[in-house]
Amino acid sequence: MPAPIDFPLERDHVELNQLLKLAGLCDSGGAGKAIVASGAVFVDGVVELRKTCKIRADQTVELDGQVIRVVAAG
Template sequence: MPETKKIKINTEYIKLDQLLKFAGLTMTGGEAKTAVASGSVMVNGAPCLLRGKKIRAGDTVSYNGVVIEVISQ
């Protein structure tokens, strides 16, 4: 079963590449960009190639065996 992390945001949204870095799944923004471009990042169960995709509370992001649940403050 994949590891699940709950990440709180206190803004309307966070961009996908920023979320990957903020959650500690990538070390740098460049690494996040590469991960998204490779097609290995899933948003709400579907592959996402848009690193600037707006992720809002209620969305889930999966990468490298970790599922991030985005929740609001």
């Protein structure tokens, strides 16, 4: 199992599809939207199908066993 990725959030939120891109789990926001629509992404342990769902600090996102922990920057 890969080590979790800590993603520092520098604003109020990041859209789910953009988070996948910024964390390096896909090549573009469009690819991120397709991955989310496929039902492969979990937010806080629950399948998330909203492509632009607002992800905030202290949430976790998982795709194919890779966990992204969203943490407040600073």
